[in-house]
Amino acid sequence: MKLPKVPKHSFLLLLISLLIMLIVPPYLREYSLLHFEGLLLNPFISTIFLTSLYLVTDNRRFFIIGLLILLPVLVINTLYYFDEKYLNSLTATLSYIAFFAYICVFLGRFLARSKTVSINVIYAAVCLYFFIAIIWSFIYITTYNTLENAFTFSATLQESVLPENDPITIFSYFSFVTMTTLGYGDITPVHPIARAWVSAQTVIGQLYLAIVMARFVGLYISDSRTGKSK
Template sequence: MSHHDNFIYLTFALVLLLLSTAIAQQFFEPSAQRFVQSTTVITLLVAVWGIKKDEFLLAKAFIFPVAIILTSFAGFYLDEFGLEFTHLILMLIFFVSTAYQTARQVIFSGEINGNKILGAICLYMLLGLIWALLYTLSQLYFGQAFNGMPEATQWYIAFPDFVYFSFVTLTTLGFGDISPNLPITRFLVYFQAVFGQFYLAVLVASLVSSRKSPHQNGNNSTS
């Protein structure tokens, strides 16, 4: 894996991890979500943060599963000691930082290629996960912050449903099975919908036009 193909791997990894979130919710105990989210964290560390470091420890095959297990245990102990909000806020900070790092690699560096266009897709999925964490924090803090959601006392029970709701909102599908119940959560929902539309309209269009511009410049120079 290198900076030329890291987002190819990350795109497949994020899709599989989102699928794993649904499978864990469907067939396993809710606490299995800890393992899925730990896998997500370590995957992002390798594919986004470690891509420019040749000696990045987590990129080694034998370290990768060990890091996932250790991260799962760390999350378990944070939850057991009543530090659930700390756990979620740390995850939120990490996802926001990773989204920023991804944006830097996609938008602010070098020529646009297929890998960076896939990076834009990865960034879109990261935005969905960031808002899912914000919704989960709101639900745990305020109680009934959303209609259609049971009162969950553990984040990993509510989080899979908010992943679904977040991507439905980001794409402005709006099925209505889950809806915001408080002014602050209504703000989060409509702000995500607006942000998602501007992301598709502005960023993806910029990437495509940047990819075309070298060809246009080449045609102009030959004419």
């Protein structure tokens, strides 16, 4: 049985939600006078997870399977509000990776099956790019927690925040600057396994922009011009 049709421009809303999820938490931690940032963020992030699952699955069976994968993530997300160290367990990081990988599979399928390139398809492609970076952030957290001295951190970074106290902030930042090959040098992969994951993400990030995004944007512009000429 199919789920209700995804509304137009829904992936734009998902993209905006992902941007808010990345940008807003540091401000809440910095300026929240009553330390309510966890209370505010926990329902919001859980809502984004549920919305993401609903948007990318077009079949009720796949949606239910996704809910089963999401359930431990929601539990961990709630426990993280009370104690941030819950995220440092291997079970926690693998649960996040499994859920976001599930989302990526359906986003990729949606993009592959798109017969025409609309603006919503472009938004979906950008969302997939974001989710890949998010997956890699949890891969880095797993690597950091399981391999001793997998990464080194600059003195300035260690003075502002300890990686073990706020791994999501540190490695989300590292994942996105690696994905775009920006790199500020404040986090350095030292262990060969960490370097391998960094190399893989760098290649995937560049190929995604050069092939996938460039293709969709090019087709969208071409279709727009063809439509106007008619």
